[in-house]
Amino acid sequence: EVHLVESGGLLVQPGGSLRLSCTASGFIFSDYWMHWVRQVPGKGLQWVSRISNDGSDVTYAESVKGRFTFSRDNAKNTVNLHMSSLRVEDTAVYYCARGAHKSHGNYYVGYWGQGTLVVVS
Amino acid sequence: DIRMTQSPTSLAASVGDRVTITCRASQDIHYGLSWLQQKPGKAPKSLIFGATSLQSGVPSRFSGSSYETDFNFTISSLQPEDFALYYCLQYDSYPPSFGGGTRIEIK
Numbered sequence: 102e103v104h105l106v107e108s109g110g111l112l113v114q115p116g117g118s119l120r121l122s123c124t125a126s127g128f129i130f131s132d133y134w135m136h137w138v139r140q141v142p143g144k145g146l147q148w149v150s151r152i153s154n155d156g157s158d159v160t161y162a163e164s165v166k167g168r169f170t171f172s173r174d175n176a177k178n179t180v181n182l183h184m185s186s187l188r189v190e191d192t193a194v195y196y197c198a199r200g201a202h203k204s205h206g207n208y209y210v211g212y213w214g215q216g217t218l219v220v221v222s
Numbered sequence: 223d224i225r226m227t228q229s230p231t232s233l234a235a236s237v238g239d240r241v242t243i244t245c246r247a248s249q250d251i252h253y254g255l256s257w258l259q260q261k262p263g264k265a266p267k268s269l270i271f272g273a274t275s276l277q278s279g280v281p282s283r284f285s286g287s288s289y290e291t292d293f294n295f296t297i298s299s300l301q302p303e304d305f306a307l308y309y310c311l312q313y314d315s316y317p318p319s320f321g322g323g324t325r326i327e328i329k
Contacts, residue, residue, distance in 0.1 A: 209256065211277075
């Protein structure tokens with residue numbers, strides 16, 4: 102069974118930095134793209150970033166480009182999202198999610214973790 | 223960027239009803255569409271991918287269809303556990319984008 106567990110969500114001041122982590126299990130981690138998606142409480146879903154199975158290809162939403170860095174460690178089955186220059190509007194629940202198999206290049210998002218809350222205030 | 227217009231925003235229905243939600247893409251997304259269910263305080267769960275394919279373990283009362291840039295999600299006979307928020311997601315191209323969501327409420 103696919104299992105994704107996020108951690109690292111905190112209350113942080115505007116301009117501050119934070120690192121979110123996600124540990125995966127139940128599948129061959131190094132075979133899949135991974136994503137971060139966020140949701141302002143009570144609002145809709147917004148895609149944040151995607152990383153390829155080997156970490157060589159990373160894309161970001163325009164709203165976080167230059168401020169967030171997505172990385173992965175396939176030996177530890179983890180992904181990390183380093184967030185800097187945080188803004189009030191970055192406040193959201195951040196979900197780690199499994200993407201498509203490495204043989205596909207689309208932005209499919211399949212399995213989701215339970216999320217971790219980041220509050221910028 | 224591709225815009226996904228989802229309707230209705232909410233609907234009230236009864237157990238046993240057939241309900242349909244629609245997403246319209248602003249351009250061709252080549253069947254790169256999935257439907258998600260989200261219950262209060264929980265993470266989204268993917269129900270359908272490729273516009274029409276059911277995820278493993280998802281009940282057959284859920285289905286998806288498509289016509290050009292219009293995508294429908296149908297629950298054939300609403301069950302108590304189906305009252306939730308539903309989103310569409312286009313994943314064909316960067317950046318992936320979600321519909322605004324549809325809340326299915328108990329009538």
